[in-house]
Amino acid sequence: MASRRHRFERLLAAMALAGAVLLWPGAGQAAARADPRPPLMVDLEVGLAGLMSLTELEFQKMSEALQQVAMSDVAASAQWERIEPLLRWVRDRNMPALVWFALPDGSYWSVDGGKAEGNLSRRDYFPRVLAGQLILGELVVSYATGRSSGIVAVPVRRDGETVGVLGASVFLDAFSEELRSRLGLRPPLIFFALDSEPLLALDWMSEVFENPKQLGSPSLARAVNQMLAGEEGRVRYEYQGRQRVVLYRKSKVLPWWFALGVLRDDGGR
Numbered sequence: 001m002a003s004r005r006h007r008f009e010r011l012l013a014a015m016a017l018a019g020a021v022l023l024w025p026g027a028g029q030a031a032a033r034a035d036p037r038p039p040l041m042v043d044l045e046v047g048l049a050g051l052m053s054l055t056e057l058e059f060q061k062m063s064e065a066l067q068q069v070a071m072s073d074v075a076a077s078a079q080w081e082r083i084e085p086l087l088r089w090v091r092d093r094n095m096p097a098l099v100w101f102a103l104p105d106g107s108y109w110s111v112d113g114g115k116a117e118g119n120l121s122r123r124d125y126f127p128r129v130l131a132g133q134l135i136l137g138e139l140v141v142s143y144a145t146g147r148s149s150g151i152v153a154v155p156v157r158r159d160g161e162t163v164g165v166l167g168a169s170v171f172l173d174a175f176s177e178e179l180r181s182r183l184g185l186r187p188p189l190i191f192f193a194l195d196s197e198p199l200l201a202l203d204w205m206s207e208v209f210e211n212p213k214q215l216g217s218p219s220l221a222r223a224v225n226q227m228l229a230g231e232e233g234r235v236r237y238e239y240q241g242r243q244r245v246v247l248y249r250k251s252k253v254l255p256w257w258f259a260l261g262v263l264r265d266d267g268g269r
Contacts, residue, residue, distance in 0.1 A: 118143030137254035
């Protein structure tokens with residue numbers, strides 16, 4: 001627990017630095033004087049690292065909370081009435097999400113909705129978590145809410161067998177808004193994250209689950225292809241009549257590529 005708390009505090013400190021750079025553009029000038037890159041690119045690199053760190057931290061925090069519950073005798077009982085208070089505690093202390101428990105047959109209950117009508121056995125991630133894999137950031141449209149969600153899921157084990165799954169369906173539109181607010185990411189700054197499909201997991205306008213390659217911009221489609229083919233870099237593209245320049249980097253924690261950049265009115269020069 002102590003190591004997790006220290007890691008959490010270090011990441012918060014990093015986020016404070018990143019937020020300062022974004023909120024006060026002059027804050028990166030001292031570093032820029034020792035760096036041959038343009039000051040804007042230096043600031044964007046710090047901001048991109050902050051955006052990724054905060055997002056990864058929140059998903060890891062949710063996963064660790066679920067893992068703690070999963071190790072309890074209460075979770076091993078596989079009885080919803082006993083598990084529900086613990087999951088309510090998880091929900092109230094993490095990012096906006098539908099928090100749930102499922103049996104191995106896919107039937108499930110959520111803190112906000114009780115017994116659900118749907119069944120999770122048809123989800124691609126479900127057999128994997130039953131086999132013991134931790135799921136972090138897989139994109140789905142929630143059966144229960146119809147909202148675009150990022151999945152966090154952990155197995156519940158008893159006597160060497162999986163007796164259930166604890167999970168959270170993170171509301172990606174609400175989380176995008178939270179990131180924009182907490183990091184001060186207002187135009188001309190823009191951000192997004194996408195998976196390999198590609199689908200937008202996060203978006204500065206909260207327009208998640210769009211396929212950016214199908215939004216009518218050939219240059220955006222080329223930029224997305226370049227992002228998905230690499231680990232990090234810089235791309236520029238035009239969308240809705242405005243030039244955009246973004247830095248991107250592939251996460252080592254989530255199955256997403258993150259991007260942070262600016263809207264340009266100068267033709268991209």
